[in-house]
Amino acid sequence: MLDAFSRAVISADAKTAYIGADELASLKSYISNQNRRLDAVNFIASNASCIVSDAVAGMICENTGLTQAGGNCYTNRRMAACLRDGEIILRYVTYALLAGDASVLDDRCLNGLKETYSALGVPTTSAARAVAIMKAAAVAFVNNTVSQRKMAVTEGDCSFLATEVAGYFDGVIQVLANHLKRNR
């Protein structure tokens, strides 16, 4: 698992080079924005069950067959497994946001997920839809634009963190859709 710092070292070493000015500038910005980043992680983490249950409910509303006989959320056991998977994915996205690097998400959560889902008959299009709804919610929490759950915090621009976290969700969707082999 890598973070923004170890990532800079690994990529410099791969080029047999010193850490360059560009990498240092980007690490500097990572450091100077650390308080915002911690707030962003906290906004998502402290609303996690709301984000997950809303996303899974939305996914089912759009496709009610999921909870009918033959659907992959039919029976409490499968419904619980689905909600749990949503929690797992969101949790790893928050780890990636904290680290400023996707490797923890890629290695510990997404590695083999598509294959597991294929083997179990979990519909990846539906799973990707739930992840897309979680993405929209997480972006709103990071930008602190959720009207019912505004956090009391010094106002500041966190849009770069919203963009970053959106990218991690896109990575999950990409793996589920398997359109592209990921290479990070």
Ligand SMILES: CCC1=C(C)/C(=C/C2=NC(=C\c3[nH]c(/C=C4\NC(=O)[C@H](C)[C@H]4CC)c(C)c3CCC(=O)O)/C(CCC(=O)O)=C2C)NC1=O
């Ligand atoms: C560390 C990371 C990690 C991940 C990601 C993980 C996922 C994971 N999800 C599973 C099952 C499952 N996952 C789902 C999820 C869904 N079904 C749907 O229709 C929806 C689209 C979706 C929810 C959004 C369901 C229903 C099962 C149970 C499938 C079955 O047993 O028939 C299983 C099989 C074992 C089990 O049932 O517990 C694994 C390993 N486990 C891990 O340890």
